[in-house]
Amino acid sequence: MSHDHDHDNELDPFAARVRALETILTQKGLIDPAAIDVIVDTYETKIGPRNGAKVVAKAWVDPDFATWLKRDATAAIGSLGYTGRQGEHMQAVFNAADTHNLVVCTLCSCYPWSVLGLPPVWYKAPPYRSRAVIDPRGVLEEFGLTLPATTKIRVWDSTAELRYLVVPMRPKGTEDWSEERLADLVTRDAMIGTGLARVPA
Amino acid sequence: MNGPQDLGGQMGFGSVAPEKDEPYFHAAWERRALGVTLCAGAMGAWNIDESRHARESLHPADYYSSSYYQIWIKALETLLKRHGFVSERDLAAGKAVDPATTPKRVLKAENVPDVLAKGGPCDRPVATPARFGPGDLVRTKNFHPTGHTRLPRYARGKQGVVEAVRDGFVFPDDNAHGQGENPQWVYTVVFDGAEIWGEGADPTLTISIDAWESYLEPA
Numbered sequence: 001m002s003h004d005h006d007h008d009n010e011l012d013p014f015a016a017r018v019r020a021l022e023t024i025l026t027q028k029g030l031i032d033p034a035a036i037d038v039i040v041d042t043y044e045t046k047i048g049p050r051n052g053a054k055v056v057a058k059a060w061v062d063p064d065f066a067t068w069l070k071r072d073a074t075a076a077i078g079s080l081g082y083t084g085r086q087g088e089h090m091q092a093v094f095n096a097a098d099t100h101n102l103v104v105c106t107l108c109s110c111y112p113w114s115v116l117g118l119p120p121v122w123y124k125a126p127p128y129r130s131r132a133v134i135d136p137r138g139v140l141e142e143f144g145l146t147l148p149a150t151t152k153i154r155v156w157d158s159t160a161e162l163r164y165l166v167v168p169m170r171p172k173g174t175e176d177w178s179e180e181r182l183a184d185l186v187t188r189d190a191m192i193g194t195g196l197a198r199v200p201a
Numbered sequence: 202m203n204g205p206q207d208l209g210g211q212m213g214f215g216s217v218a219p220e221k222d223e224p225y226f227h228a229a230w231e232r233r234a235l236g237v238t239l240c241a242g243a244m245g246a247w248n249i250d251e252s253r254h255a256r257e258s259l260h261p262a263d264y265y266s267s268s269y270y271q272i273w274i275k276a277l278e279t280l281l282k283r284h285g286f287v288s289e290r291d292l293a294a295g296k297a298v299d300p301a302t303t304p305k306r307v308l309k310a311e312n313v314p315d316v317l318a319k320g321g322p323c324d325r326p327v328a329t330p331a332r333f334g335p336g337d338l339v340r341t342k343n344f345h346p347t348g349h350t351r352l353p354r355y356a357r358g359k360q361g362v363v364e365a366v367r368d369g370f371v372f373p374d375d376n377a378h379g380q381g382e383n384p385q386w387v388y389t390v391v392f393d394g395a396e397i398w399g400e401g402a403d404p405t406l407t408i409s410i411d412a413w414e415s416y417l418e419p420a
Binding site: 012014015016018021022028029031037039040042044083085086087088109117120121122124125126127128129130131133134135139142143150152153154155157158160161162189194 | 206207208209210211212214215216217218219220223225226227228229230232233234235236237239240241244253256257265268269271274277278281286287291292295296297300301304307308309310312313314316317318319320321322323324351352353355356367368370371387389391397398403405406407408409410411412413
């Protein structure tokens with residue numbers, strides 16, 4: 001576990017509430033606590049934004065893959081082995097010189113788990129969910145991203161079961177870079193739309 | 202329902218406050234909350250739409266003062282009670298007191314990788330052809346159902362353009378309430394910022410939602 005200090009003590013009433021629920025369900029044979037361990041390990045160590053970064057880097061270097069990703073993102077992403085829960089129906093949206101894409105779920109916290117892992121707290125919290133649709137530029141400023149006034153902004157509200165992956169623009173000066181090296185430039189925020197791909201130093 | 206979850210365009214929540222190098226979990230109990238929620242869902246007694254509706258049915262004051270994992274757990278208690286797996290007496294005692302309904306299945310550790318890799322696709326065949334096509338002008342309905350819906354308030358009664366016809370998908374407004382999957386075509390519909398927000402809207406802004414067919418009428 002990467003988080004080494006333990007908040008789960010007797011003084012925290014919510015920790016006690018979750019522990020009680022797990023105890024009740026385990027005693028009744030309704031859940032297998034070892035299954036919880038596997039789920040947590042999967043999302044803490046195996047599935048994360050590194051998956052999405054590989055998808056984006058491949059789309060940057062392989063035009064056929066980019067076309068496939070645009071047409072059938074679920075299949076194209078699945079070909080790299082990234083499938084499953086909260087990634088069953090994928091849609092990739094491509095930034096362009098004049099258009100920036102931003103993804104939100106105003107109604108809950110829909111997020112493409114199979115390529116980005118578990119969502120950050122801010123993605124699930126009211127400030128982002130309320131403002132991304134009405135004041136996207138203000139939101140982006142809070143991420144340190146100021147877009148030109150002429151850039152068109154397209155906000156995708158994930159109201160159904162499609163999950164969106166933003167494909168950011170490939171940074172200049174990376175023409176001869178390998179896919180692996182390119183993937184290091186692709187941040188989680190760039191694939192939500194609250195950032196851009198990193199510029200090589 | 203016009204509940205606390207329907208946040209698009211609401212004001213007063215402050216800044217987004219992204220956290221640098223944010224950990225996946227901020228407390229050990231959040232790990233268990235994620236796992237318990239997924240394991241309980243895997244019993245197969247309810248679907249994702251019913252669980253979303255349980256979350257948005259929290260009292261607004263409770264919803265807004267809870268973290269997302271707290272919202273999950275509070276809604277999970279409701280679902281477990283509703284479906285006969287857990288009683289108030291169990292929760293008060295902090296241990297199993299009353300007998301439980303028999304679940305359809307119990308998720309075992311060895312099956313977790315397969316279950317997560319499979320997910321829960323909710324595309325379904327629709328018998329009728331899609332009513333709308335790309336480029337069609339549509340207007341979203343203005344309705345205020347007391348049950349579950351995925352048409353946000355900010356996008357009701359608005360004119361937009363169909364950008365894409367997606368697949369047939371389970372209709373959440375029915376599925377959340379045990380009324381069947383009743384799949385419908387889903388469309389990506391794009392609105393101009395000014396159509397949604399009117400005066401002062403960002404002129405460079407367009408917003409899309411994914412809308413089930415019955416949310417739309419020809420414009």
